[in-house]
Amino acid sequence: MLENFEGSIVCGKASSNSKLYVTIDLDVATVGQTRLLERIRTNPQWQEYRKSLYACCGTPTGRRVNRWLQVMDKNHKPLHRHTKIHVKVQFFDAKKRHNWSKGIESPTFPGVPYTFFAQRSGCKVSLYQDAHLPEEFVPKITLAEGQQYEPHRCWEDIYDAISIAKHLIYITGWSVYTKITLLRDLRRQKPGGDIILGELLNKKADEGVRVLMLVWDDRTSVKLLKNDGVMATHDEDTESYFKNSKVHCVLCPCNTDHEENIVPDIVISTLFTHQQKTVVVDGEYPNAELGKRRIVSFIGVLIFAMVDMIHHVIPFSGLWGQYTTMIFISLILQ
Structure with missing residues (x-):
């Protein structure tokens, strides 16, 4: 120039x-x-x-x-x-x-x-269509060699991945609500599966696992409006929950590159959101020597929020409750 x-x-x-x-x-x-x-x-x-x-x-x-x-x-x-x-x-x-x-x-x-x-070989990709699928939710599909297709259950897999992590748990989210439980189906419960997400992350942090969280800073989460935010992201509640704990939780707004433009910055940080939704943990390495670990990443529309995106509830053994339904495909990269 x-x-x-x-x-x-x-x-x-x-x-x-x-x-x-x-x-x-x-x-x-x-x-x-x-x-x-x-x-x-x-x-x-x-x-x-x-x-x-x-x-x-x-x-x-x-x-x-x-x-x-x-x-x-x-x-x-x-x-x-x-x-x-x-x-x-x-x-x-x-x-x-x-x-x-x-x-x-x-x-x-x-x-x-x-x-x-860098690109690596030997990776595995699993697809999810929802946060959870009841046993009768999909028809039986016969695969090659007469095997039955077993759908993946995203929140169950995330619960298992977090539970067995030994070194790191990294979470980015539009909303991470600490009071939800990942295991909702009473017919598929596991020992200790009724623990809420906040307690599970604190438990892993107390075990020595490095737990880092980057959550969108919803500028509407103020007492003048609603403390949990206009869209019920509960970001302030999440930050307060992990205060003085071993979990490192940071609220991050969506800011512009132009620090001197105050009005556009306020508008963008309020109306525009962080849409990163990932859970990254260290996992077991199958068919390998003891102690070897690998990275397992859940990527996609993972919203740990107290919402029902399509305004309906799913019954589990007579229990009706709020349930997060993921409309888009999510991936697990191993």
Whole structure:
């Protein structure tokens, strides 16, 4: 970017602690944004590199665009002092890539780039359609070799995974209500299965397991409105429950990148939510030597809340109660 951008920022020169970034917009939608650069007054350079397929074009072209572009305001008029930005872009036909549509089947595919953990072999994926399925909820399905299909039961598996964890339990959630129980079906109870989630996590933390929780900070959870929040997330109750315990519970709002814009920040942190819903624990390694552990992750629409998302209740042996029904598919990655 040219050096005379200072006069084009707000109404005066950029301060010493200015944060600069560039966005890529299609009409009013932001499809890309660079990282923030701090305390750089002249000639900022981001050198960002990203690859994304946003749309298809009738006439594909691989011609490189390498030029200076005039920076315009929202009315498409050049900014004061003719600020410009240098752009170098080239589109490549995705079908010409050696691993296109082959995925993990290709021995040359190293996995999704720029991820924290590298791709590994030998993993297992289990699908869930609900938090729990009663015995009579699905028809009997005969599989190969005459075996009957046994559906996975998400909350039962989560209870078992948390119970046998020895090193770590990491939970992120839109809502984590401490007073729910994971085992509700009286016909499938286990010893100690009536324990509430909060007590179970405290029990594991007292055993020496590292229990970390990152819960959405619902800004509507105030006494003036409802202490449990407009959507009954109970985030303040959850934080208070684990106070002075060995469980580390942190409430995290959904904030913007623009710290100086107070009004948008308040609106976004109130109306927009954290939608990460994961449970990560260490689990037993099957068919391996004693003591070896592996990571087990539950990913998807996991809401440990006192809600019924489709406004109905499921009877368990005559017991009617609130039950969280997951509408979307959840995964367990091992």
